Each structure stands twice: as C-alpha cells, then as structure tokens.
Amino acid sequence: MESLRSLGLRSAANMLQVSVILCWCFITSIRDNNWFFFISILAALIGLMMALRYMPRIYRVIKAKMRFSVHPSREVQEERKRIASDLHDTLGSQLVQALTLMDGQALTEGSPIKEVLERSLLDLRLIVDSMDAQDDSLTMRLARLRHRLDPVLQRKGLALHWQLCDPELGIGRHTSRTLPKGRVAHQILAVVQTSLSNTLEHAHASDIWVTLEPYESDDPECFGWDWCLSVEDNGKGFDLRAVLSDVSQSGHGVINMFKRMREIGGDLHIHPRQGGGTQVMMRWRV
Structure with a gap:
C-alpha cells in the first residue's frame, strides 16, 4: 500500500500536469513566457518518470490477466x-x-x-x-466421459440410462439457452465424474441415470436457473450430514463438488432418490 507521502506527491504531480495542459489550451497569454516553458518541460519529465515507475506494475497486472484468462494463449494450449x-x-x-x-x-x-x-x-x-479439450461444450465432454465409463459399467453389470439435451446439435427439447463451454463446463464435468465415481465405489447400485435438460421459463421448479443436470442411482444411498461432518469418509470429494458449483455461480443438491438411492442435482445459469 502506498504511503501518504507518496500519494500526496503523486496527486501534486497530477495537478501540475493538468494545470499545464489547461494553460496551453485556454490561456494563450502565458505561452511565450520562459518560466512557463520550463514548467511545461518539468511537468512532462515528471509524467515520464511516473510512467516509468508504474510500468512494471502495469506489466505484472496485464501478465496476470493473461495468465488467468478464460481463453489461454496458444503456448499454454500447446503445453497442455x-x-x-x-x-x-x-x-x-x-x-x-x-x-x-x-x-x-x-x-x-x-x-x-x-x-x-x-x-x-x-x-x-x-x-x-x-x-x-479445453474449448469443448458440456455435451462433448459428457460424451467422452460416457465412452470412457462404458467398459467399467459393463464389467460391473451396471445399466446406464443417458438422456441429454443439446440445442446446437438439435437433440432433445428445443431451447434458446446455450450450454456452457470452457471453465464452466470443466467444473460441471468434474462434479459429474465425482458423482459417478462415488456411485461405482460405494452405492452398490444396478442402474444409473444421467439427465441434462433446460428449464422452461414457466417451470415451477426453475427458480431462475437455466439448466439442470442430475445423476441418480438406485443404490443404498448415504447420509450427507454424516459425510460432511467427517471429511475422512468423503475424501474431500463431496465438499469439492459444492465448491466447484459455487465457483461458477451454480447450485448443488444431494438428496435421497424416490424409490431408493441418491440423486445429485446440479443447476446453473447461462
């Protein structure tokens, strides 16, 4: 944090520069005076020194913004x-x-x-x-996830019921709401992966349902959300409060699921499924 002294000096320098510019623009009678000419040079030198002083800070800010940009540079993509x-x-x-x-x-x-x-x-x-696949849409990422999971599900005898809506591909219900890409799609996919991993490891289920659907504006369950993605199973279920109170039971997985949805401004609900098992429901806005 800048000290009061440096802040005062910077304010005085700025006032001097503004005064010189206003005099050059509106007070023509003093332009030919030598003392005003020297003051103008002094103001210009002060401005140059201030620019040189703050140039490294500006460079660091620009570099940080580029590093955390939603669209990484070509070099970063190639390295990935x-x-x-x-x-x-x-x-x-x-x-x-x-x-x-x-x-x-x-x-x-x-x-x-x-x-x-x-x-x-x-x-x-x-x-x-x-x-x-940093720029792939959510449905492309889910399709790749399904391709990877199919051999595991078949070996374990699990039936996967898959129902996705993609307006860009003309699949499912027609809607003007677009599906996320990039970082948002990555965070949602990570929550889906954790949900499916917990089902495979702990649920002892025979069926899994993955459903992606848009909300209609007049839907009573919309509550301002645009999309809903749910992962359900008919396994033995679990006590969410007990898992959250004892981190060792969940291996931070469930806590990270809530954290990921909060980071993208979304919503996550984990509750018992009607008929037995567990339902993980994710909601977000476009």
Whole structure:
C-alpha cells in the first residue's frame, strides 16, 4: 500500500500536469513566457518518470490477466496438449502393462489391487481428456466421459440410462439457452465424474441415470436457473450430514463438488432418490 507521502506527491504531480495542459489550451497569454516553458518541460519529465515507475506494475497486472484468462494463449494450449500426451504415453502405458500382467496371474475376480489400477487408469484418461479439450461444450465432454465409463459399467453389470439435451446439435427439447463451454463446463464435468465415481465405489447400485435438460421459463421448479443436470442411482444411498461432518469418509470429494458449483455461480443438491438411492442435482445459469 502506498504511503501518504507518496500519494500526496503523486496527486501534486497530477495537478501540475493538468494545470499545464489547461494553460496551453485556454490561456494563450502565458505561452511565450520562459518560466512557463520550463514548467511545461518539468511537468512532462515528471509524467515520464511516473510512467516509468508504474510500468512494471502495469506489466505484472496485464501478465496476470493473461495468465488467468478464460481463453489461454496458444503456448499454454500447446503445453497442455504436450503434458496430456506425455501422461497418456508414459503413465497410461505403465498402468495398462500392470493390468496385463495381473490378468496373467491367478487373482480372484474383483481383486482390490486390480480395481485400484483400473480406477487409476480411468481417472488418468479422464484427466487427459479434460486437458486436451479445453474449448469443448458440456455435451462433448459428457460424451467422452460416457465412452470412457462404458467398459467399467459393463464389467460391473451396471445399466446406464443417458438422456441429454443439446440445442446446437438439435437433440432433445428445443431451447434458446446455450450450454456452457470452457471453465464452466470443466467444473460441471468434474462434479459429474465425482458423482459417478462415488456411485461405482460405494452405492452398490444396478442402474444409473444421467439427465441434462433446460428449464422452461414457466417451470415451477426453475427458480431462475437455466439448466439442470442430475445423476441418480438406485443404490443404498448415504447420509450427507454424516459425510460432511467427517471429511475422512468423503475424501474431500463431496465438499469439492459444492465448491466447484459455487465457483461458477451454480447450485448443488444431494438428496435421497424416490424409490431408493441418491440423486445429485446440479443447476446453473447461462
């Protein structure tokens, strides 16, 4: 924070510069005086010194804005793609090799070690997908997530009921509301991934429903929201209050779900599903 002394000097310099400019514009009688000429030069030098002093600060502000911009630079995008490719080619290949070696061993079905490796490989692929598709819409990200999840769901005997609306592709109900892209889509997808991961790991469900629909303006459940995305299962359910009171039970996953939706100005509800199980409902505005 600037001291009062430096603030006073800066204010005095600004007043001097403004006074000189006004005199040059409106008081023509003093333009030819030598003393006014020297004062004008002094005001110009003070302005130059102030500009040089604050130039590094302005540069840092501009650089910070570029770093946290919604649309990253081409260099940042290329670096993300390189990291994603390296993760896929190195760590991903090692996990696949470990699973292949375990398939040749006499392990019982549902071995904890194998399940951890499979989950790790799935999480890695989802991370690579998210890094490699920063500008994709929410439905494109969800479609990629479904593609990655299908083998896991089939192996566990889970039925996935998928119903999405995309006005750009002409799928589902017609609406003028657009789906999010970029950072907002990334945050919503992360909440969906956590919801599905909790279902696969803890719910002991047989069916999962994923539904993405727009709200109509006259919908009594709208409450000013534009879109609703829900993830439901018919599993055993869980006590949300108990999980939130004991962070070790959720591994911060549920808390991060609420945090991600708050960051994009959205809303998250987790409650028991009618007929048994759990419903995770996300809502946001365009």
